[in-house]
Amino acid sequence: MDANTTSPVAGRRLNPFPFPSDTTLRFALLAIFVICGSAALHGNMHDISEAATLECSREIWSSASDEGLANGDADAVANTADVIVKCMEYLRPAAWWKIAGMLVAVAIAAVVYHAGPSWIARSRRLEPITTANSLELEAELRGLVATAGLDRTPEFLWNPLAAGLPTVFGHRGRFRIALSGAFVSQAFLGDRARFRAIMLHELAHIRTGDVPKTYLSIALLVAFFATALLPALVVTVGRLAAADWAGAFHMLFQSVFWSVIAILAGLSVLRAREYYADVQASVWQRGPDLERMLETLPRPSGGPWWRYLSFHPDPAERLRVVGDPSRLFGLGFADAFGIGVAAWLIIDVATFVISPLVPLQGLTGLFVFMGIKAILTLAILVIAIGAIGIGVWRGAFAQLMTRRSPYRGAAGLGLALVLGALPGRMLVVADAYRMSGEVRAPLYPTLVLTAAIDLLLLMGCVMIFRWIAGTASAWFEVVVRNRSPQPVVMASVGAALLLVLGTLGSASFAVYFYFLAMSAVRDLAQFGYLAAFIIGVPVFVASVIAWAFPFAAKLCARRRRSDGPAPWIFLDDGGSEIPEQAALSVASAAVTGVVLGLLYWLAFELVFFRSYLPDAMAGAIAAAFDAYVAWVIGLTGDAGVLFPGTAAVVQAFAAVIASAKAVRLRVLHGLCAASCCGLVITAGNILFFGLAPPIDLYGIAVTGLVLLGLGGAVALGAAIVAAEVGRLASRVLPGLWVPGGRKAWLGAFALLVAVVLGLMVVRVSEHLAVM
């Protein structure tokens, strides 16, 4: 939960219920932890201390640390392939153990969940309520159920001798609420307002749908402790008895690690549900009763870390959330970190569950293994980023409603996701240390490579989460008039995932390409050209999606402008204004891009048609062009960079200018300008060179992809830098970047179009004359 939000606009409380809740997210994390933990512990229960297996593991770590592998050396790759294939055979029994562990845990959890309600009713001796005031109590409960607007009335039971507070349990369609004699006598008969406040809180658990998640969480924890932790501890004792100190320590370490993670996740589910129930109950019963109840709750006595170990949230925070539910919108650092931990652990566990079961052979085996790992990593990271993305969108929405920057906290969530890799890395290093035995294979090169990948991932996550926040800002005006925010949230996150898939897919392909082709392509410039060609399409498509999706909101917003704010936005009735967003200057960005594209061609047309100009001018142009070409060759050593390099620089300029001119969503404006500029340059290239006979369609496509891909990549960096500089400048010197001179821009644009297109027509007519 974000601790930095403030009260919503105009004092009305934001409604958190149309958005996916933290309870659901945390429950999903718990399920993942329990399943992965069960797999990991069962995998470790299988005796892998056989000499051949240990030797194999040592070889893996030795070959992974081989610098030849990092350089794509064919012998090193083949050697690693042989080692991995050999080891997979040894690891196959452990993989079966892991699968069995997961299945047993899930089966036991299902049994516990389904048997739970009957067991609770029996063990707590619950019975139908009979008191001297039964009729009055029944009428009161009926009234509360009507207030809660539940489809089905839950079954009310009690234990007249019990002393606890009410709890709701059961399955969907048959919920039950257990009351106690103490509660009936002290609250219903002694303090009716307290009775209503607490009962509405329990009914709110049914309304928010968290009861099945709560009891499934408990069932999962029970299953984990019974089927994984307990046997693991028995195995630990067995290894101690056999004087296998390393094996025992490893098992104990894994047991503690997974238990801590599972417990923390389970407790976080229990705490999250209380916030939502409090807020829901406060909607049904306006007034001080709920606040009074919360104020009387005992304050936590431990330090700040204690809150992660408690069943209930801090009452003070519960009070704050009831007063300002926008605090539930922002995803907390701990949640994002938890998602990161889950993602990396799943990748690790799943890879070593699936890979040994796939028949592998030689170098093909290595690529199958790498392919499985890449696909799993991609799929799981996409899910993790999607989960955090929903939180980012939610948080950005609340920030916009409170007139704050939507980007607030987005970068921190990216950091949290990447930091989540650390616990998984700890396990890998512990495994490596244990397996490497006396050899103690040097892990340094592997760790450096991993750190580099993490750094790239961090940059990617920060960008993608900021993009989601920016998209929320762009679609804000549409969303606040929609019946539900979910379609736009899901579409935004879907588009983000498309971007992530494109980026990671291209990166994975580039790595494969590196391994496959590096032995043949030793020239770095050639490799860069090939890489630019390969990733040209995804980069261009990604940069277009990146600005087109958010800016599409402008079209929808125009149509929906007459509609009033949607009723779902606020929890409470009463009028309230929605904060206005500054206008998007999409047309201005597009014009900027087109103008820069045309300027690019104007420059080359001047070179090409200089013979039609006065001699002095033609000479000056030729001299300038020659000097420029010499400078490019001197800089890059390759004249082939001249056109694509210049095009990329011009696109970057377009991005910088558009970013600087934009009032908000600066990077997206910059990307828009760069894409438009790239399209003009590519179209011009086709007209100017592509139509020269004989027409080479393949060459046209390759050049276009290089122009667009390279330009898009360079423009992205330029737009980000320009946006940051613009942001700082607008803070230091407010009013510096005021967009203006629209008429002047349009006039200059029209003149430029006329000149460039005129010269294009001349060039095309020359082609036609030759044909």
Place this chain on the structure above:
Amino acid sequence: MDNFQDDDLVGEIALEVLTRVAPQEIAIFPAASRAYFADKDAALKNLRQGDEVLGFGSSLTVFFTPVVLYVLSEVVDTLARIARKAVEDGVSKEFTAVLQSMFAKFRGPKPDGLSVLTKEQIGLIHAKVVSTATRLKVPAAEAGALANAITAQLVTAQK
């Protein structure tokens, strides 16, 4: 020797005690006492378990009904031993009469028997009630009030 059990006597005295210490619990007393006498061990277990994990997050004040029933069961057992000894010593012929004579509730304007309880014995019972209630996690002030309410039901021997 088996513990003396007289559920009706315990129930009747418990209702008197509750009237003094927790009158709001009287409405649920019939159901609570029925559940208590049906399974005393389970009732004691209920006293010690709450719903802290999944409930609202707070706790209720002392729930006297099961405590009173449990404590009174022990008190009546103690009183029964005293009454039995009195019968053996020939102070009275009828055990039930001796036992009932110890409670103010059963003594009419003209009591047909004299209580055999001494002030010292009532003091011991007071201390025992406080001790048992405290063991059941009843706060000291409430335990003292409960002990006072129970001993107020007892009648000392008149000289």
